[in-house]
Amino acid sequence: MSEKQVRVRFAPSPTGHLHVGNARAAILNYLFAKHHNGTMILRIEDTDAQRSTEESIQTIVEDLNWLGLKWEEGPLKGGKFGPYKQSERYEIYRNYADKLLEKGLAYRCFCSEEEIEKEREKAEQQGIPYKYSGKCGKISKEKIDENIAKGLSFVVRFKVGSQIISFKDLIMEEVSFQSETIGDFVIIRSDGSPIYNFCCVIDDNLMEISHVIRGDGHLANTPKQILIYKAFGWEIPNFAHTPMILDENRKKLSKRKGATSVDEFKNEGYLPHALINFLSLLSWSSPSGDEILSIERLIKEFDFSRMNKSGAVFDPVKLNWMNGVYIKELDSVKYFELLKPYLTKFEGVSEEILKKVTILFKPSLQRFSEISDEIEFFFADLTKIEFSEEMQEILKLETTKNVLETFTKLASNETIWSFDSIKELIKNVGKQTNVKGKNLFMPLRIAITKKLHGPELPAICEIFGKDKTILLAKEVLTNL
RNA sequence: GGUGCCUUCGUCUAGUGGUCAGGACUCAGGGUUUUCAUCCCUGCAACAGGGGUUCAAUUCCCCUAGGCACUGCCA
Numbered sequence: 001m002s003e004k005q006v007r008v009r010f011a012p013s014p015t016g017h018l019h020v021g022n023a024r025a026a027i028l029n030y031l032f033a034k035h036h037n038g039t040m041i042l043r044i045e046d047t048d049a050q051r052s053t054e055e056s057i058q059t060i061v062e063d064l065n066w067l068g069l070k071w072e073e074g075p076l077k078g079g080k081f082g083p084y085k086q087s088e089r090y091e092i093y094r095n096y097a098d099k100l101l102e103k104g105l106a107y108r109c110f111c112s113e114e115e116i117e118k119e120r121e122k123a124e125q126q127g128i129p130y131k132y133s134g135k136c137g138k139i140s141k142e143k144i145d146e147n148i149a150k151g152l153s154f155v156v157r158f159k160v161g162s163q164i165i166s167f168k169d170l171i172m173e174e175v176s177f178q179s180e181t182i183g184d185f186v187i188i189r190s191d192g193s194p195i196y197n198f199c200c201v202i203d204d205n206l207m208e209i210s211h212v213i214r215g216d217g218h219l220a221n222t223p224k225q226i227l228i229y230k231a232f233g234w235e236i237p238n239f240a241h242t243p244m245i246l247d248e249n250r251k252k253l254s255k256r257k258g259a260t261s262v263d264e265f266k267n268e269g270y271l272p273h274a275l276i277n278f279l280s281l282l283s284w285s286s287p288s289g290d291e292i293l294s295i296e297r298l299i300k301e302f303d304f305s306r307m308n309k310s311g312a313v314f315d316p317v318k319l320n321w322m323n324g325v326y327i328k329e330l331d332s333v334k335y336f337e338l339l340k341p342y343l344t345k346f347e348g349v350s351e352e353i354l355k356k357v358t359i360l361f362k363p364s365l366q367r368f369s370e371i372s373d374e375i376e377f378f379f380a381d382l383t384k385i386e387f388s389e390e391m392q393e394i395l396k397l398e399t400t401k402n403v404l405e406t407f408t409k410l411a412s413n414e415t416i417w418s419f420d421s422i423k424e425l426i427k428n429v430g431k432q433t434n435v436k437g438k439n440l441f442m443p444l445r446i447a448i449t450k451k452l453h454g455p456e457l458p459a460i461c462e463i464f465g466k467d468k469t470i471l472l473a474k475e476v477l478t479n480l
Numbered sequence: 481g482g483u484g485c486c487u488u489c490g491u492c493u494a495g496u497g498g499u500c501a502g503g504a505c506u507c508a509g510g511g512u513u514u515u516c517a518u519c520c521c522u523g524c525a526a527c528a529g530g531g532g533u534u535c536a537a538u539u540c541c542c543c544u545a546g547g548c549a550c551u552g553c554c555a
Contacts, residue, residue, distance in 0.1 A: 013555045048554055113553070120552095129482040129551075155553055172485065181483050181551085189553040196555050220484060220550035243486080250547060278492095281504090285493055291504055308493085310486050311548065318492065318505040328518085363518045430514065441515030453516030 006038025007210045010064075010071070011200070013045040014056035017261035018063040020314065021215055021245050021253060024279045028242055029213045030069045031280065031302040041207060042074030044085040047199055052087070063262040067272045068295070073207075081207040086199050093194035096202050096232070097156050097187055105231045106187060108154040109136035110147050131183025132157065156188035158198075158228065165223040170240035170304040172216070177223040185224060197221055201228040209237050216241040240304050243283045243311045253314055269342060269368025271330075274323040282312035292325055324366040332359055342368045346379060353378075356463055360455035377449055378463060383475050385450040395480065399435045400443040404477045406433050407444060408470050417466040422458035447476040 010026040012018065018026075033040040042064070046052035057075070064071075073079025083089060100106035109132075116132070123130035137159055139147075147154070160183065166176030187198035200221075204212060219241045229236045247253045259265050265275055273295065280298055281291060284307045293301070327335070336355050343354055357375050365371060377385075387395065394400070406429045414421060426444065430436050445457050448469055454460065461469045 011555090015555080045555060051554075109553095116553090124481080127481055131482095131551085175484075177483070183551090186553050191553080193553085195553070200555090215549095216485070217549060218555085221555090223484095241485090244549075246548080248491085252548075281492065283492090285503095287494095289494065289503055291492090308486090312493090313491055315491050315505070321505055361517095427514080435514095437514050439515090443515095445515065451516085455517075456513090457515070 004210055005208075006033060006036035007041065007208050008033045008038060008213055009041040009043050009204070009207065009209050010069075011043040011045050011203075011214075012060055013048060013051075014053060014060060015048070015051040016056055017263050018060045019253075019261050020265075020275075020279065023063070023067065023262050023275070024245060024282065025214055025242060026064060026069055027067070027276055027279055028240075028302075030071075031298050032211065032213060032240075032304075034299040035302050038210070039073065040069075040071040041079070041081070041209070042071045042077075042084060043203060043207070044075055044087075045196065045199065046085060046087045047194055047196060049087070049193065057085075059263060063266070066266055067262065067276060086194075086203065089199070089203070090192070090194060092206070093199055093202055094188065094192065097194070097198070100158065100187075100231060101156065103231070104159075106156050106158050107137045107139075107184075108144055108148075109157045109184075109186075110139075110152050110154045111136060129181070131181070132185070134159075134184050137184065153190040155186045155190050157184040158187050158224075158231070160184050160224075160227060165226050167222065167226060167236065167239060169219075169222075170211075170238055171243070171307050172219065172241050172309055175219065175222070179223065179227065182224060182227075187228075197224050198228065201225045201232075201234075204237055205229070205232070205234045211238045211240060213240045213242065216243055240307075242307065243309055245279075245282055246311045246313045248313060248315075250311070250313060258316055267369070269338075269370070270319070270323050271326045271338075274319070274326045277326075278319045278322050282314070283308045283310070292322070320366040324364075327365050327368075328363055330362070332362070335359070335362055339368050339371055342371050345372050346375070349379060353463070360459055374454075377451060377454075378460075382448075382450050382472055387446065387450065388452075390452060391446045391450075394442045394446055395476070397439055397443065399433065399439050401477070401480055402433045403429060403435055403440060403443050404447055404473050404480075408473045408477065411466065411470050411473070414466060417462065419458050419462050422461045426458065444473070448472045 008029045010029045012022050012026075030040055032038070042061075044057055046057075061076070071077070073081060073084065075082075075084045097106060101108070119133065120130045136154075136157070160179050163179050164176055165179055166174065169175050185197065186195055188194055203209075222239055222241070226236055245253045253260055259268060262275070266272075276295065276298070277291075277293055280293070280302070284302070286293055286297070286301050287306065288301075290297075330338070332355075336358060339358055343358075346354060354375075357378050358371060361371060361374050365374070407426070410425055410428055410432075414425060426440070429444075430440050433440070441457060442452075445454070446452065448457070448464070449460055464472075
């Protein structure tokens, strides 16, 4: 595979947002292309006029851009093998279908949908696997002309014949099918529009695709496609069918439980790099065993030989962890810039304060969308917040009263109010009350922040300011 | 039903004809932080089952079970 120029394509159908399964296919295509210094193509498979939308193409392109995946040829972008939208290539497909018709490798089928449906039901009742009978393949030429003259509508079916189709998949290895189980399938609809399996082959050939990398849902389509390649006498590309991404029940990852489309991850505050890293680690692993991998390393190390054949469960908990790792690595300028969109709730607050407050959460944040809830207590009226049972337990400690009293007393005498001075202050409270560790810090933390955990206490007090800090401590004291 | 693919800790995975079956996430415990979190360390936890082949099988072969996908005038 090295002599030949590597050309791969990502070919989504624009029927909604970019799903993580498709995103992974895009990522793998990208990594493979870059690894081999090849070319990546974006092709829009919009032959389903009912479901395809222009907006969807937009969002898919946006999502791909957000991920940072780049392609050399595609709609909008152009390239010498265009157009890259299948809906703009119908003439091409019809021409190739005509060639097949001429060669007798395909035929017009005049059966109505109702007729087919009846046959299908009958087969099902009898427990026999259904496949098209092929009866229209035997109609005489005169009859065909007569039918056409009568204006009867027809589909074009590919004549499958009988043979064993086997191919070597880069991931699944040797795979073979008996063509008899397939049945003559439709390549052109009655309205003249072409069907996926047909367009896909025509385009992959015309666009000189060297490697077809796609989800293993397409594995069963591959023999049909190979038959078409053979019918035209075309070279068959390499196939790599990637195992699917499953949900926690080991079912095809679908909506309903959590996020499944790239834009949802984007909105929840995941970093594109984290998503790519995480997705690339499903069914694949680095030879080094490392898990946090830069894009450069992924490109360098990616290879189908290290890919499993089994599906992988998408574990959002691990993704969150990984995203947290990448957030920690961000420098503070970039961190704040990416966080800004999640701060709309705090419009009236100065950027300076927001920067100070949000930076405290950089080590613990897993998703940007969490920031709002985390920092809210800085701007809320904390005197109105109730204590949870766990908090009350801690406040009930014998030492609590003394700690809070000493704290407010010493705090009132402070002249400077800085992180260091507050730290020192708490140290002194410990000395004077002879309380330390948890029993010293937790009552203060709870009284002042109304939370069981958060950033370093002195840092919070500093931002609150002296007056507010003392006020909050006192307020709790009076109710003790 | 038919066809195809798959099966190592809960999850993602490494790995080999002889290994204490390794790592990561989660969880638990400990250490640092005079607190929580971060961070560090330790621990829990797996070769689907049954037959072969072999001196030896998690690894090779077969069967069973289970899972998933496809089975459209969807892609």
